[in-house]
Amino acid sequence: MTEPAPVLRIRNISKRFGELLANDAISLTLDSGEVLALLGENGAGKSTLMSILFGHYVADAGDIEVFGKPLPPGNPRIALNAGIGMVHQHFTLADNLSVLDNIVLGSEPLWQPFSNRRAARTKLLDVAHRFGLPVDPDARVGTLSVGERQRVEILKALYRGARILILDEPTAVLTPQESESLFATLAQMVAQGLSIIFISHKLGEVLRVSDRVAVLRAGKLVAEAATKGVTQAQLAQWMVGHGVDAAERQPTRVRGGSVCALERVSTARRGREYLRDVSLALHAGEIVAIAGVSGNGQAALANLLCGTLSAEHGSVTLLDAPLPAEPDRLVQLGVARVPEDRHAVGVVGDLPVWENALSERLSSPAFSRGGWIRGTAARAHAQTIVKRFDVRGGGLTTAARSLSGGNMQKLILGRALTPPAGAVAAKLIVAHQPTWGLDIGAVAFVQQQLVAARDAGAAVLLISDDLDEVMALGDRIAVMHAGALTEALPAEQWTRETIGLAMAGSHAASTPGAERAA
């Protein structure tokens, strides 16, 4: 095996955020024409490392060389000019501007008295053609699908002549089939001499696309190996530091009566987030998991059942009565809710832990009387939650924002699942992406709580775009696409492939029991 000169060399990079050592003396190289997978759990330091490489952050120590030349820190423009392109997980595109506007920004000297649009368009179409990434330069980005937006993100880097492309969790927003087509594009780019860093926490796709893999754990580089010759189990062990038992499905033992039912529900159209003629029944003692690429109506479904959105057509019932579109009424009736965005929706970050534990039950007689808060009772309740759900990282008076993601999620889950004296226990749990972005320990804790609640007789609706989680926890599974929901069928009747096809909206696949459904 010949040793080509590395295009990128990272040496001893360290970065600390307060207490957290996000990167601990990491050294890496990237060879010409290779795909290097950077594997690690959420919070392992992958994104920090790449943000340093791209100039968003400045490292505390260490240096970077690109094509043999040192890369000055802290400036994305210098990184771009050195040939580094980055495709962020959360797209950085302006919805109100055209594709061409988004792409050409920054590619011309700022003080040029006019912008050469025609040349830019020709160049864009040329690049798009060369890499097989067709786009409409004049489309407004806001009108594009998620897959198309990712294409624009990639083109942005290629247009600027990137020779090194960093892709941060690029498949997180794609259907399995869209991911396949992305992998084909990657192969084409490598064939044209680009080098790629592929960031992921999904073992399967790392094995599938990369030539070499580097594993980060808790800020340290723990392993580096040629992909050929490593196994999924080996990668998993490196990633989490100990052996991992494949999550084993524990199917429900008892399925009870219907708790909540949606009958041909549609909601007002708001971009792509809406429901179209959705029917679904949730029974006591089962977990119904909703798979799908996020942004296909899952938020509308979650909001509907969390009381922050009302249906335009159809009926939603909770225990045979119409479901009220008021969050506080829902909580009183026994609906436990875990929202998708814990920072922006789950907690009020500036308020202390105990007030956040109280916020859903403010009008409960246990915690307030005649408009006055019963502080002692509320604090005692918060203390119970903190203890039972093992919320660490601060006392009751710590601002919720300073909790780590996992502890914040435990607080939210604890608040939802701990009724005060005299209130009904959770009958329906709506959990939207409850484990997103958590470390493995917290993921396991959250999943255990959901299973335990199910076993205690609650109906659980789990909305997740992590297919592994859906398949591990769902007793029944349904798939969302473009606001429509397939029938919820027992997990055994689905395969990864049929779910993938349904996620892409393929009609034939959307009902595995199609013969019967027809």
Place this chain on the structure above:
Amino acid sequence: MMDFIGSLGDILGNASFWVAVLRIATPLIFGTVGVLLCERAGVLNLGIEGIMVAGAFAGWLTVYGGGSLWTGVLVAALVGAAFGLLHAWLTVGLALSQHVAGLGITMLATALSYYGYRVSFPKVNTPPTVTPFAPMDWFPLPVFDAQTPPTLLALILVPLIAWLLYRTPIGLAVRMVGENPQAAEGQGVSVAAVRTGAIVAGSALMGVAGSFLTLSAFNAFFFNMINGRGWICVALVVFAAWQPGKALLGALLFAFFDALQLRLQQSGDAVLPYQFYLMLPYALSIVALILVARRATYPQALMKPYRKGER
């Protein structure tokens, strides 16, 4: 009723009415375009009211002190730019609340101008005057030949700013920074630099807007002479959907009503106390805001402070 329509006809048929419309519109055009530049870059600039006061005072003081009229306008622009720089430091550099920082700048600029006026003229009762811009009687168009050069400048400014925003790389950078600063940063464009530049330039225009009042419309500096014109500009930008062309239209429409209420007030057969006519501009601004509220597409990052490296 016929009387009213008759007198309305008299008013609209009179060239001097249209002269007044353009004159009233001029400071609004400068101010609105100034606010528009800031907001397109994602920053609400509530300093405008005070910056207009400061521009009016500084421009006038320069001319009173012996400077030429155009030097006065330039000084007004520079003073505006200086307050813009302070605003940018607070709202971009330190990412403070744009509302409070803007109001603070308005208070500061107003207080400094009044203080400066009183220090310069401790004991005067009638405000000292300067010789203002003369009408461009050489201009070959009616109505325009009664205007002063700054009005022409304002009218030229609008297409110029439109060109800048939609046809140049720097304009694209301004718009991108107002829509998605993360994206701009990722493309190698410095959000801080572009926003600062836009605020400074916009504030300079606000300063010029103020100087028009003391160097063209009137010939002296009075307390309370801006009288909410700055706030009206902020409302007009929303009404104009952040587009320079519509901003010009909005300013003209607004000036039309303002000139009309002045005429109706003076026409003698006014049925209402004169104060109700004077309310019209402010009431209209509120109505304009309500009218466009539903379909307004704000710059996505407006009023969202951006701290590099924070999501």
Place this chain on the structure above:
Amino acid sequence: MRLEKRNESSALVLIAAPFAAVAFTLSVAALLVLWAGAPVGRTYSLLLQGGFGSVFAWSETLTRATPLILSGLAATVAFKARLFNIGAEGQLYAGALAAIAVGGLHGGTGLEWSPWILFPLMIVAAALAGAALLLGPALMKQKLGVDEVVTTLLFNFIVLLFVGAMLDGPMKDPTAMGWPQSVALNGELELGKLIEGTRVHSGLLFAAFLAVAMWALFRFTTLGFRIRAVGANARAAAFAGIPVTGTVVMVALLSGGLAGVAGAIEVAGRTGYVTLDMSPGYGYSGIVIAMLAGLHPIGVLLASIFVAGVLVGADSMSRAIGVPTYIADVIVATSLLSVLVATLLTQYRVRWK
């Protein structure tokens, strides 16, 4: 230049921040004093004496502080909920007009009821007038997304013109020889003086009581909780079941009401009638006071006394030494900006690379 979030800020830093800001402000204002050709030390000592140097100075300062406390509280409750009410000036005038409408001798209701009924009625009317004025902008913000800063600012001009029309018309005092002033308040409704021979009136105690009441509201009640939650994160508050629009409406009523009461208390305690210059920008100063106080109702008491002292002291200093009174406005505005910066520096650390 970058900002880095601090993990913890010590209580000492938090308390020191406003004082550091004021110290910075005074040194900036010293340059302006020099420009006016006056000696800095003497100017400041005259200012200090004029504001706080004698019983009379204190009485004037506390008189001036009374409406400032109320408008400061109005801004505090609104800003806590992130409802940027910049219309306290107009709401104050609306409250003053309402007070005269209820309690004016002629041109008001002309009711000859006992002051025990009429006085509360007058206060309620003033509060309602102020509240009604803010209700529109608050609803426009919640329902239509119209920025409330611009609407409340514009309403200030409308209200002032309306006051002018009233003083020329229905509420005109016929004995004022053409001077634009309203009919006088029923003498029985005027507030008693706290110290004989000065202008300090019992409105000060009422304002101080309201400050304590607001503090208790924020700290111990469900409404206070809702206000804080909506202000800190409206989306999360809505998710938790807090009615956001309802809370903002309540805040609008409280904030506008407090500003309206400020107008009534001024009329009942100091002027006895409404004029177009009865408030030298109390409504706007309330914003500065709220920010100086870090949106803390008890802090509002202290900040009001500080601002009132500067305003009163500047008046007396200006008479003695000729430095324009506008120096007070410069000091107040600069304090606002420097407190903003100082507060930020308690939360963030500046890194210069």
